[in-house]
Amino acid sequence: MNILAFAGGVGGAKLALGLARALDPNRLAIAVNTGDDFEHLGLNISPDLDTVMYTLAGLANPETGWGLAGETWNFLDAASRLGGEAWFRLGDRDLATHIERTRRLRGGESLSEITRAFCAHLGVTAEVIPMSDDPVRTIICADEGALPFQEYFVHRKCEPRVRDFEFAGIALARPLPRLLERLAEADALIYCPSNPYVSVAPIVGLPGLRLLIESRRAAGMPVVAVSPIVGGAALKGPAAKMMIELGLDSTVIALAKHYAGTIDGLVIDSVDADSAPRIESLGIKTMATDTVMKTDDDKTRLARETLNFARSLKSRLTE
Amino acid sequence: MNILAFAGGVGGAKLALGLARALDPNRLAIAVNTGDDFEHLGLNISPDLDTVMYTLAGLANPETGWGLAGETWNFLDAASRLGGEAWFRLGDRDLATHIERTRRLRGGESLSEITRAFCAHLGVTAEVIPMSDDPVRTIICADEGALPFQEYFVHRKCEPRVRDFEFAGIALARPLPRLLERLAEADALIYCPSNPYVSVAPIVGLPGLRLLIESRRAAGMPVVAVSPIVGGAALKGPAAKMMIELGLDSTVIALAKHYAGTIDGLVIDSVDADSAPRIESLGIKTMATDTVMKTDDDKTRLARETLNFARSLKSRLTE
Numbered sequence: 001m002n003i004l005a006f007a008g009g010v011g012g013a014k015l016a017l018g019l020a021r022a023l024d025p026n027r028l029a030i031a032v033n034t035g036d037d038f039e040h041l042g043l044n045i046s047p048d049l050d051t052v053m054y055t056l057a058g059l060a061n062p063e064t065g066w067g068l069a070g071e072t073w074n075f076l077d078a079a080s081r082l083g084g085e086a087w088f089r090l091g092d093r094d095l096a097t098h099i100e101r102t103r104r105l106r107g108g109e110s111l112s113e114i115t116r117a118f119c120a121h122l123g124v125t126a127e128v129i130p131m132s133d134d135p136v137r138t139i140i141c142a143d144e145g146a147l148p149f150q151e152y153f154v155h156r157k158c159e160p161r162v163r164d165f166e167f168a169g170i171a172l173a174r175p176l177p178r179l180l181e182r183l184a185e186a187d188a189l190i191y192c193p194s195n196p197y198v199s200v201a202p203i204v205g206l207p208g209l210r211l212l213i214e215s216r217r218a219a220g221m222p223v224v225a226v227s228p229i230v231g232g233a234a235l236k237g238p239a240a241k242m243m244i245e246l247g248l249d250s251t252v253i254a255l256a257k258h259y260a261g262t263i264d265g266l267v268i269d270s271v272d273a274d275s276a277p278r279i280e281s282l283g284i285k286t287m288a289t290d291t292v293m294k295t296d297d298d299k300t301r302l303a304r305e306t307l308n309f310a311r312s313l314k315s316r317l318t319e
Numbered sequence: 320m321n322i323l324a325f326a327g328g329v330g331g332a333k334l335a336l337g338l339a340r341a342l343d344p345n346r347l348a349i350a351v352n353t354g355d356d357f358e359h360l361g362l363n364i365s366p367d368l369d370t371v372m373y374t375l376a377g378l379a380n381p382e383t384g385w386g387l388a389g390e391t392w393n394f395l396d397a398a399s400r401l402g403g404e405a406w407f408r409l410g411d412r413d414l415a416t417h418i419e420r421t422r423r424l425r426g427g428e429s430l431s432e433i434t435r436a437f438c439a440h441l442g443v444t445a446e447v448i449p450m451s452d453d454p455v456r457t458i459i460c461a462d463e464g465a466l467p468f469q470e471y472f473v474h475r476k477c478e479p480r481v482r483d484f485e486f487a488g489i490a491l492a493r494p495l496p497r498l499l500e501r502l503a504e505a506d507a508l509i510y511c512p513s514n515p516y517v518s519v520a521p522i523v524g525l526p527g528l529r530l531l532i533e534s535r536r537a538a539g540m541p542v543v544a545v546s547p548i549v550g551g552a553a554l555k556g557p558a559a560k561m562m563i564e565l566g567l568d569s570t571v572i573a574l575a576k577h578y579a580g581t582i583d584g585l586v587i588d589s590v591d592a593d594s595a596p597r598i599e600s601l602g603i604k605t606m607a608t609d610t611v612m613k614t615d616d617d618k619t620r621l622a623r624e625t626l627n628f629a630r631s632l633k634s635r636l637t638e
Contacts, residue, residue: 068397081441096398122400
């Protein structure tokens with residue numbers, strides 16, 4: 001099977017690693033949200049791309065899920081001493097990625113070319129695709145006003161109440177051509193267990209992409225989402241808090257309603273198994289399993305089960 | 320005494336520290352060569368300014384004289400892994416200086432404002448003055464062609480044979496106003512034991528500065544140089560090698576000829592004491608002492624002796 005996955009940060013990267021272990025790497029492409037990207041201290045930072053890349057390279061910090069294992073923080077320490085900003089945790093090793101990316105972007109290379117070069121250097125064999133080489137910037141419309149994503153997410157620790165989301169620049173952002181090619185040949189499209197509002201939505205919202213996905217679905221390609229909501233809470237990040245602030249329940253049923261009409265299957269956690277009938281009534285097939293990925297074997301198992309589920313949906317769609 | 324010192328990197332920084340310990344800090348200003356500055360990996364790097372600043376802050380690496388004590392190299396390690404350039408040794412802590420400086424320069428602050436802020440954060444009480452806020456770039460005219468200074472000095476380890484020097488931009492570079500103010504009130508001007516061609520010459524060569532120094536000398540302010548040449552060799556760096564490649568002897572006598580007419584006194588090492596008569600015949604007073612600064616006490620002692628020598632010259636000039 002050729003698989004295209006859409007991913008945000010830590011949760012998405014975990015399933016991406018499982019998929020990379022479960023599949024021939026040539027069969028796997030991961031399109032990554034770049035709406036979280038920002039410029040900080042003059043550096044171009046792409047948090048989700050780096051999390052996916054580091055995770056697939058086996059370099060990710062196993063405690064946090066983001067950043068590099070064995071990281072040191074001497075830069076940040078010295079920057080604080082000089083009166084610099086230190087709210088965004090830039091590790092000494094991680095900094096190399098941002099400095100080298102920034103240098104190459106200024107030299108005229110595209111984010112996707114740079115990502116491909118980095119993945120080659122780090123031995124990542126699955127194809128990691130930034131959703132677009134054009135800038136898209138997620139803005140959190142909060143009670144107190146508009147906040148750039150990292151300002152909300154890292155600096156303000158997701159405290160402001162969310163009202164809505166904007167993706168600045170998205171109307172002019174072209175989906176990466178390789179993303180469209182991998183979509184055209186995909187046997188299934190998988191939405192990793194990433195935040196539906198700020199990780200999956202910016203990718204799916206790229207001009208023309210939703211129509212292309214629909215035409216692929218019409219041709220028999222299932223779209224399967226893996227729920228980031230387990231037992232009424234988000235495994236990581238602000239998804240559940242956002243759902244409540246948007247006036248929804250923080251449940252897999254509310255998540256299914258969000259995706260209704262756009263996905264064919266939803267992988268839910270066993271603890272949410274009793275929600276399956278309500279979800280199926282929305283026209284979404286479900287598969288319940290243990291979705292909490294602690295070990296690499298958990299990731300591979302969930303990836304395998306998700307692939308089998310997608311395969312079963314594909315044969316149903318093409319019957 | 321109000322003292323203005325001109326300094327390059329490691330040797331200059333050592334005497335600057337001695338002067339800072341020997342004087343009331345308000346009495347001391349150090350104008351630092353910025354001809355070595357360059358842009359690398361998108362960062363604005365000012366090697367001599369940083370060496371002087373780190374040394375005066377007590378943060379310098381005692382082994383190398385440049386960089387920070389207790390430095391780590393994880394950034395550079397990670398950059399190499401990503402295929403980045405690693406010939407210029409950027410430590411993790413040092414990187415904070417370059418990133419924060421670059422950020423503030425892009426935000427419209429001047430190099431001198433940023434230097435003042437950094438010195439305040441690091442507790443440096445003597446006034447550290449970049450020679451100019453306008454860019455001057457030292458070019459080594461070598462056998463093989465023109466090389467930017469750091470390319471020659473660090474990347475090529477001073478191997479190319481030197482024929483001449485150019486200071487790109489110097490005709491349009493304005494000496495920093497604070498440098499002129501400190502010169503106007505100086506009781507002596509001291510050329511630290513820095514390379515005469517690539518550390519002192521770019522400062523003295525700033526438009527109008529030589530004339531101002533001459534008018535101060537005419538008013539009784541002595542100029543005292545401390546020799547970076549000891550026993551026919553440079554204590555550090557390529558000064559002696561350059562002298563030979565320029566067809567000169569690498570001796571304090573050749574150094575004295577270089578400075579003849581522009582300085583009043585030359586501090587030479589005791590091992591060169593027998594060169595004193597030849598130097599005095601050029602109209603330059605000499606003082607011979609131990610000029611090799613290993614400990615902080617060495618630096619303070621040499622600074623004190625240099626100050627006393629300058630005081631004796633001043634009383635002679637104003638008799």
